[in-house]
Amino acid sequence: MTLSAPLLHSDSIGHILLLLAVWFGTSAHSEIISLDSENIDQILGNADVALVNFYADWCRFSQMLHPIFEEASSVVKEEFPDQKHVVFARVDCDQHADIAQRYRISKYPTLKLFRNGMMMKREYRGQRSVSALADFVKQQKNDPVQEILDLNEMETLDRSKRNIIGFFEQKDSDNYRVYEKVSNILRDDCVFLAAFGSVAKPERYSGDNIIYKPLGMNTPDMVYLGSLTNFDLAFAWTQDKCVPLVREITFENGEELTEEGLPFLILFHMKEDNESLEKFQHETARQLISEKGTINFLHADCDKFRHPLLHIHKTPEDCPVIAIDSFRHMYVFPDYKDIDTPGTLKQFVLDLHSGKLHREFHHGPDPTDVVPGQPSEEVASSPPESSFQKLAPSEHRYTILKRERDEL
Numbered sequence: 001m002t003l004s005a006p007l008l009h010s011d012s013i014g015h016i017l018l019l020l021a022v023w024f025g026t027s028a029h030s031e032i033i034s035l036d037s038e039n040i041d042q043i044l045g046n047a048d049v050a051l052v053n054f055y056a057d058w059c060r061f062s063q064m065l066h067p068i069f070e071e072a073s074s075v076v077k078e079e080f081p082d083q084k085h086v087v088f089a090r091v092d093c094d095q096h097a098d099i100a101q102r103y104r105i106s107k108y109p110t111l112k113l114f115r116n117g118m119m120m121k122r123e124y125r126g127q128r129s130v131s132a133l134a135d136f137v138k139q140q141k142n143d144p145v146q147e148i149l150d151l152n153e154m155e156t157l158d159r160s161k162r163n164i165i166g167f168f169e170q171k172d173s174d175n176y177r178v179y180e181k182v183s184n185i186l187r188d189d190c191v192f193l194a195a196f197g198s199v200a201k202p203e204r205y206s207g208d209n210i211i212y213k214p215l216g217m218n219t220p221d222m223v224y225l226g227s228l229t230n231f232d233l234a235f236a237w238t239q240d241k242c243v244p245l246v247r248e249i250t251f252e253n254g255e256e257l258t259e260e261g262l263p264f265l266i267l268f269h270m271k272e273d274n275e276s277l278e279k280f281q282h283e284t285a286r287q288l289i290s291e292k293g294t295i296n297f298l299h300a301d302c303d304k305f306r307h308p309l310l311h312i313h314k315t316p317e318d319c320p321v322i323a324i325d326s327f328r329h330m331y332v333f334p335d336y337k338d339i340d341t342p343g344t345l346k347q348f349v350l351d352l353h354s355g356k357l358h359r360e361f362h363h364g365p366d367p368t369d370v371v372p373g374q375p376s377e378e379v380a381s382s383p384p385e386s387s388f389q390k391l392a393p394s395e396h397r398y399t400i401l402k403r404e405r406d407e408l
Contacts, residue, residue, distance in 0.1 A: 032073055033089040036096055043087060045117035048184075049140045050087040051124065051133070052112050056094050059108040059399040065128055072133035079138065086137060106259065107398035113140065115184050122188060125255060144187035145180060148195040151202060162190045162242055163213040167200035175208045175228040182235050190242035210234070212241045245289070246281045246297045251304070254391030257296060264325040264388055265349060267299040268309055276320040276336075283339050287346040295324075295349055311384050324352050327392075330384045331357045 033043055035052065044050050053069050055062035073088035080086040093100035093108065103112060103119060111124035111133075126132050148154065148165070157163050166179045176194070183192035195203065203209070210224040222241065226233040249257055249266065257264070265288075267280040277299055284297045302309060302316040312332050314321050322333035322345075331352065338344045351357045393400060 031077065031083075031088065032070055033083075033087060035089050035091045035099065037098060040091075040099060041117065043083075043089065044114045046084060047087040047114070048085050048116065049137060050089055050114040051137055052114060053088075053090040054093055054100060054103065054105045054108065054110040054112065055090060056108045056399070057092065058094075061397065061399055062109045065109050068128055068130055068133065071130045072137070075130060075134040076137050080141065085141065088137075105401075107393050107400050109398070115140075116181065118185060120185065122256060144183045145192045145194050148193050148199060151195065151199065157193075157213065158191070159213070159215060159217050162215060164190050164192050164210065164238060164241065165213065166192075166194040166208070166210045167203040168194060168196050168208045169200070169204065171196050173208075178229055178231050178234055179210065181231060182238050185235065186238055186242045190238070210238075212238075214241070244281075245292065246277075246284055246299055249298045249300050249305075249388075251391070254388065255393055257298070258327070258388060258392040260296060262294065262296045263327065263352060264296050264298050265322070266325065266388075267320060267322050268302045268305060268314070269299060269320040270316065271301050271303065273320060279339060280320075280322070283345050287343065288349060291346070291349055294353065308388065313384075322348075324348070324357070325386050325388045326352060326358075327386045327388070329358065330386060 032053075033039075035043060044052070053062075053065065055065070057063070069088065069090070076086055076088070091099050093105055113120040113122070113124060124133070124136055126136060145166075154165070164183070166176065168176045168179070170176070171194075176196075179192075179194065183190075186192075194200075208228055210228070212222040212224070213219075214222070224234065224237050226237060228234065246267075247253075247257070249264070265284075267277065269276045269280075280299065288295075288297065300308075302319040302321075306316060308323075308325075308330070309315060309318070309321065312321075312323055312330050314332070320336050322336055322339065324331045324333075331348075333339075333345070333348050348357075
């Protein structure tokens with residue numbers, strides 16, 4: 001059938017041209033590997049760095065990304081032609097729903113980064129342009145380990161960051177190769193440094209070793225006591241040090257944290273109020289370590305997050321304030337001063353999971369909390385709607401797969 005000119009609006013023409021570019025415009029140098037259940041583990045496992053596009057053909061954002069992704073691959077391949085170094089790959093999620101489920105794909109397109117077959121927690125959420133994608137992948141090939149040429153450099157470390165330092169007899173060793181692999185995976189969470197040979201000798205009194213320098217000038221170092229050639233042990237120890245139990249939420253990582261799908265327990269505090277933050281961190285570790293994996297423990301700058309505070313009828317002057325955002329509603333912890341009362345913070349979280357917070361907001365106190373002999377009356381109430389849900393991935397940028405949340 002021939003399409004007559006009057007029927008072709010500018011939007012239609014642009015869409016058709018885009019599809020033609022996707023279907024026929026693949027660069028000769030572009031090597032986008034299509035992954036399936038037969039080849040995915042081998043291809044990703046053999047690549048230092050792999051960027052994988054999880055897409056659906058019917059998704060317009062996926063259609064728009066295809067030619068950009070292919071051209072970015074061509075640009076990177078000029079510098080890293082070996083598939084052992086860099087791979088650009090894609091997964092058709094309609095054809096391979098098992099793979100999409102395996103990697104918890106909830107929107108199209110999703111760009112995930114892999115290192116030696118291990119999926120990185122942070123996916124690519126930057127600009128969808130050839131230069132931005134190419135630069136991002138090239139940066140992943142930069143050495144994450146800074147070499148120490150003089151031990152005096154350790155005196156000028158930035159102690160506002162978490163530092164991991166390795167001391168090795170030689171760079172060409174199994175000990176260092178494991179350290180380098182760990183640093184590649186956790187490069188966004190810690191600063192990694194290493195000293196070798198004669199420079200490292202004063203710190204190698206018992207052989208090669210790794211230390212962790214926590215935040216703050218007066219916090220003592222911690223030494224890794226496990227096998228330096230055991231990747232699983234080294235990675236678990238380092239991850240525990242680099243990824244804190246209580247993370248800071250910012251506008252830059254809000255989308256990522258929201259997409260994890262766990263409710264937020266948030267301490268709102270003034271930036272300079274380290275005392276409240278330290279107390280919250282201590283009580284979270286003391287009361288709520290068993291709840292890790294069911295809720296995200298976060299802290300937020302009161303000045304930067306004024307809007308969520310106003311949402312729960314608070315201002316920066318009221319900080320510190322603790323609240324839960326369930327992605328449907330926000331609930332305020334009654335009194336920050338009670339945070340160190342044994343069990344109160346944990347009960348607040350348990351009341352969320354049991355639905356008690358939700359019920360009480362809508363219907364007044366639970367019957368179990370009413371004094372015997374007194375009539376119980378339902379009190380109509382409406383908790384503030386979620387504020388942080390607005391940081392979730394935008395429908396102007398992704399096709400969101402609808403998933404119902406529990407009514408909490």
